[in-house]
Amino acid sequence: xxxxxxxxxxxxxxxxxxxxxxxxVFFVIGVTYNVLRWKDTNGDYVSSVEQLKAxxxxxxxxxxxxxxxxxxxxxxxxxxxxxxxxCFDMSTSGQDVKSTYYHLKNLLKNQxxxxxxxxxxxILSEKHGVxxxxxxxxxxxxxxxxxxxxxxxxxxxxxxxxxxFRFPIIHTRYRELKKYDYYEYKPxxxxxxxxxxxxxxxxxxxxxTEGVLNPGELEEWQINWLNDMQSLAxxxxxxxxxxVLPSFTTFEHQxxxxxxxxxxxENGIGFMDLNRVRTExxxxxxxxxxxxGHLNAYGAEKVGMYMMGQMEEYGLADHxxxxxxxxxxxxxxxxxxxxxxxxxxxxxxxxxxxxxxSRNEDYISVVSLEGDYVAVGQPFYEPLSYLxxxxxxxxxxxxxxxxxxxxxxxxxxxxxxxxxxxxxxRFDSLRIKYRGDYLFPDNxxxxxxxxxxNGCHLCILVYDKKRGEVVAYRRF
Amino acid sequence: MLFNSIPFLIFFPIVVTLYMVLPKKVKPVWLLISSxxxxxxxxxxxxxxxxxxTVVTYVLGIVISRQKEKSRKKLFLILGLVLNFAVLFLxxxxxxxxxxxxxxxxxxxxxxxxxxxxxLLPVGISFYxxxxxxxxxxxxxxxxxxxKNFIKYALFVSFFPQLVAGPIERSKNLIAQIxxxxxxxxxxxxxxVSGFGMMLWGLFMKMVIADxxxxxxxxxxxxxxxxxTVEGIVGAAGFSLQIYAxxxxxxAIAIGAARVMGFELMENFNTPYFxxxxxxxxxxxxxxxxxxFRDYVYIPLGGNRKGKARKYLxxxxxxxxxxxxxxxxxxxxxxxxxxxxxxxxxxxxxxxxAKICNVLNLRKETTGYKIGQILITxxxxxxxxxxxxxxxxxxxxxxxxxMFTNFNPWVISDESxxxxxxxxxxxxxxxxxxLVLLAVSFIRYKKGIDVGTxxxxxxxxxxWAVFIFLIVSIIVFGEYGINFxxxxxxxxxx
Numbered sequence: 001x002x003x004x005x006x007x008x009x010x011x012x013x014x015x016x017x018x019x020x021x022x023x024x025v026f027f028v029i030g031v032t033y034n035v036l037r038w039k040d041t042n043g044d045y046v047s048s049v050e051q052l053k054a055x056x057x058x059x060x061x062x063x064x065x066x067x068x069x070x071x072x073x074x075x076x077x078x079x080x081x082x083x084x085x086x087c088f089d090m091s092t093s094g095q096d097v098k099s100t101y102y103h104l105k106n107l108l109k110n111q112x113x114x115x116x117x118x119x120x121x122x123i124l125s126e127k128h129g130v131x132x133x134x135x136x137x138x139x140x141x142x143x144x145x146x147x148x149x150x151x152x153x154x155x156x157x158x159x160x161x162x163x164x165f166r167f168p169i170i171h172t173r174y175r176e177l178k179k180y181d182y183y184e185y186k187p188x189x190x191x192x193x194x195x196x197x198x199x200x201x202x203x204x205x206x207x208x209t210e211g212v213l214n215p216g217e218l219e220e221w222q223i224n225w226l227n228d229m230q231s232l233a234x235x236x237x238x239x240x241x242x243x244v245l246p247s248f249t250t251f252e253h254q255x256x257x258x259x260x261x262x263x264x265x266e267n268g269i270g271f272m273d274l275n276r277v278r279t280e281x282x283x284x285x286x287x288x289x290x291x292x293g294h295l296n297a298y299g300a301e302k303v304g305m306y307m308m309g310q311m312e313e314y315g316l317a318d319h320x321x322x323x324x325x326x327x328x329x330x331x332x333x334x335x336x337x338x339x340x341x342x343x344x345x346x347x348x349x350x351x352x353x354x355x356x357x358s359r360n361e362d363y364i365s366v367v368s369l370e371g372d373y374v375a376v377g378q379p380f381y382e383p384l385s386y387l388x389x390x391x392x393x394x395x396x397x398x399x400x401x402x403x404x405x406x407x408x409x410x411x412x413x414x415x416x417x418x419x420x421x422x423x424x425x426r427f428d429s430l431r432i433k434y435r436g437d438y439l440f441p442d443n444x445x446x447x448x449x450x451x452x453x454n455g456c457h458l459c460i461l462v463y464d465k466k467r468g469e470v471v472a473y474r475r476f
Numbered sequence: 477m478l479f480n481s482i483p484f485l486i487f488f489p490i491v492v493t494l495y496m497v498l499p500k501k502v503k504p505v506w507l508l509i510s511s512x513x514x515x516x517x518x519x520x521x522x523x524x525x526x527x528x529x530t531v532v533t534y535v536l537g538i539v540i541s542r543q544k545e546k547s548r549k550k551l552f553l554i555l556g557l558v559l560n561f562a563v564l565f566l567x568x569x570x571x572x573x574x575x576x577x578x579x580x581x582x583x584x585x586x587x588x589x590x591x592x593x594x595x596l597l598p599v600g601i602s603f604y605x606x607x608x609x610x611x612x613x614x615x616x617x618x619x620x621x622x623x624k625n626f627i628k629y630a631l632f633v634s635f636f637p638q639l640v641a642g643p644i645e646r647s648k649n650l651i652a653q654i655x656x657x658x659x660x661x662x663x664x665x666x667x668x669v670s671g672f673g674m675m676l677w678g679l680f681m682k683m684v685i686a687d688x689x690x691x692x693x694x695x696x697x698x699x700x701x702x703x704x705t706v707e708g709i710v711g712a713a714g715f716s717l718q719i720y721a722x723x724x725x726x727x728a729i730a731i732g733a734a735r736v737m738g739f740e741l742m743e744n745f746n747t748p749y750f751x752x753x754x755x756x757x758x759x760x761x762x763x764x765x766x767x768x769f770r771d772y773v774y775i776p777l778g779g780n781r782k783g784k785a786r787k788y789l790x791x792x793x794x795x796x797x798x799x800x801x802x803x804x805x806x807x808x809x810x811x812x813x814x815x816x817x818x819x820x821x822x823x824x825x826x827x828x829x830a831k832i833c834n835v836l837n838l839r840k841e842t843t844g845y846k847i848g849q850i851l852i853t854x855x856x857x858x859x860x861x862x863x864x865x866x867x868x869x870x871x872x873x874x875x876x877x878x879m880f881t882n883f884n885p886w887v888i889s890d891e892s893x894x895x896x897x898x899x900x901x902x903x904x905x906x907x908x909x910x911l912v913l914l915a916v917s918f919i920r921y922k923k924g925i926d927v928g929t930x931x932x933x934x935x936x937x938x939x940w941a942v943f944i945f946l947i948v949s950i951i952v953f954g955e956y957g958i959n960f961x962x963x964x965x966x967x968x969x970x
Contacts, residue, residue: 014665021940028944032952161482168482168957175901 066119089193662738674732708879
């Protein structure tokens with residue numbers, strides 16, 4: 001009897017140890033995967049898929065799905081601010097039509113939007129031309145039956161395994177890992193899929209014959225996709241609208257869009273070609289684009305205002321003030337903050353910059369005065385006096401920290417003075433020292449990056465504690 | 477189906493799980509089916525070849541054992557050898573033979589003979605042919621009884637862990653174990669843990685070390701026009717490391733996979749780069765092949781029993797054949813010849829070496845002397861690998877010409893060495909992995925046990941930590957997946 005007990009005990013012991021070991025291995029692989037997994041490293045770690053994952057069920061009213069034209073050209077914060085509508089950009093760089101379909105299906109698992117606007121730029125080519133966009137579209141969705149079908153829809157047999165298992169592709173990311181591969185990038189919790197750019201680039205007029213449709217022949221795969229989208233809309237009971245966002249369009253592209261317009265007409269589906277109503281929207285090619293193909297924040301705002309008028313018919317609810325929709329509030333804060341960053345980084349004069357940093361409690365600012373600015377009559381004192389700088393201090397020069405309404409001198413311009421250091425947060429540390437006027441790059445540093453006077457008398461560095469990054473670095 | 481592939485990751489657990497739960501009598505059948513599936517995943521057509529070898533050697537084994545007269549036994553043995561080597565010749569050497577024949581015919585103005593066949597080299601053909609031929613010889617010598625059960629014999633020839641790149645098993649060892657499968661439970665926790673450790677270690681050697689250093693070595697060989705002394709030396713050292721990590725890695729996976737199922741395959745590598753002479757190297761490198769040649773070629777030729785001159789001739793012949801076994805190219809033949817010459821010279825120069833030691837007062841028992849021996853051996857072996865890797869004499873000659881004429885020590889300090897496919901990060905990973913390899917080799921050298929057994933004997937926490945380290949290293953730092961052009965395992969081509 002005892003002889004039998006021992007082997008049984010042994011078997012149980014070995015089984016338990018194998019199970020525990022397997023669990024530990026799965027845990028370690030899971031942690032490793034989380035670090036290495038695909039992240040939009042080309043877009044400040046901002047990803048629609050991440051943001052969707054962080055959104056509670058059944059909050060989204062309107063979805064804009066498609067390529068980068070969507071995340072650049074449609075800003076949910078504009079709709080939220082004006083109307084309180086819960087819009088979301090389910091959008092990825094170069095989103096191919098298959099990805100639009102399956103990413104939308106993924107979204108529809110937990111959300112029940114009333115309206116879905118589907119960008120048509122993806123219908124112009126069946127296959128990806130940029131390898132990185134394949135990864136963006138096919139590695140970002142959480143693993144599920146839907147993600148497998150998504151992969152199967154694009155890749156032939158024999159090329160799918162690497163995408164199912166993901167590690168064969170993502171493991172080489174050990175060569176590019178950065179801070180936000182280990183720590184969550186906070187805005188991924190609340191941004192609503194958009195990419196806000198305040199840069200202004202030049203675009204071109206689309207090659208459109210005004211007032212006339214010039215439809216080409218749609219290919220089979222294009223018709224199949226349009227049919228699939230239509231079926232999905234019917235099945236999930238949402239209003240489907242195909243949309244062309246303002247962008248540069250060739251004559252050949254326009255023939256495809258016009259063919260879709262005809263298809264929509266025949267099938268009773270909504271269709272909007274915003275390139276055809278640019279004047280009505282107020283789009284200006286010299287100010288409203290980030291580059292030839294993408295709108296910037298100014299253009300996106302105009303598109304938003306125009307579309308609101310078109311969307312009234314859906315009777316969407318105003319959710320402002322509803323706590324469940326806090327992510328849309330934070331998104332709007334981020335939009336407004338972005339506007340201010342853009343202002344203080346590029347447009348503000350010294351008074352405007354000082355005004356901004358004195359108002360914003362999230363900022364820590366470093367003010368550095370070096371050289372003979374008093375002798376040459378630089379007009380810095382008056383604006384700086386709003387930060388409570390005394391004239392005596394101003395005359396002497398030195399380095400100050402402005403935080404929470406207080407200006408504190410932390411260093412004289414003295415070669416003997418001991419350096420000043422401050423941890424701005426757990427990742428970023430500031431060091432200020434004086435090695436001479438103007439041309440010493442290590443006078444002001446955050447981690448390894450230098451923000452010194454660089455030949456100027458006055459330098460102001462603005463660090464946003466909330467975002468954990470430098471938002472302006474101005475020299476006067 | 478490569479060991480370092482997703483299909484194997486799925487195939488192996490299924491095979492093992494079913495193998496463990498199936499009734500004892502069915503186990504050999506299951507392993508045979510699995511082995512053929514494994515082999516056919518490369519090219520299903522070549523399953524016919526392995527079946528042919530199996531049937532021929534199975535029948536001849538029985539026929540040889542039934543012959544009373546030695547001469548008739550010999551006759552059937554020769555028939556077996558001819559049939560098996562004919563297949564090997566046709567698939568592996570016929571092209572090479574024709575090329576050389578045409579070269580000779582060309583010199584006397586005769587037009588070239590074209591190849592009527594268009595045959596791909598079946599993976600692992602040299603390995604299973606030698607294993608099956610070894611069996612026939614063993615039966616002929618009456619070292620083993622012929623295996624009557626065809627399923628078990630077929631499994632002996634095709635056992636998937638060692639089918640495509642060895643170790644080349646002896647019938648005495650493997651058939652006995654296959655017979656045991658139907659009698660007792662071969663599997664145990666100890667063997668499973670130890671085998672799993674071996675497999676992980678083999679994958680680490682292959683994917684983290686061999687395939688990483690291969691990037692550097694391939695870049696060198698693809699751009700010989702711009703190499704100098706330093707790249708030549710580092711390239712040769714790199715290939716020495718690559719071929720060891722590749723083949724020893726494969727062997728470790730094979731031995732580990734077999735061990736998980738309760739089989740104990742013969743050791744194939746025993747810290748070869750710690751050898752103190754070339755002769756010692758061959759006791760440690762590809763042991764299953766070198767002992768095969770010793771038992772079935774060198775000793776039958778007379779070994780060292782017929783005087784010094786004959787011994788040297790036998791050594792040269794054995795190594796020439798060994799070189800040719802590795803591939804149908806003159807580079808392999810020269811590589812074999814160099815090793816033969818090393819051994820002959822090593823023996824001839826023994827008195828000179830003793831005299832030098834005497835004059836310089838070198839004490840053979842010191843560590844310094846031993847390290848010196850190891851270094852000299854590694855340099856000699858590394859030099860020979862240049863011919864092995866080059867495959868053609870012309871390439872090897874150019875490599876050596878560049879190495880000995882373009883003295884460029886500045887590339888060590890001006891970062892030029894980083895332009896050969898591996899940047900600082902990759903070199904750091906490689907060197908760290910090599911340190912791990914050195915540590916494991918040292919344990920093997922000192923304790924005389926393989927890494928699987930060593931790990932099993934450690935505390936569970938340590939063992940698990942090592943396993944997890946290996947798993948994460950393989951997953952993260954292994955060379956695989958998209959954009960990676962796998963070198964397969966180098967010895968698959970032999």
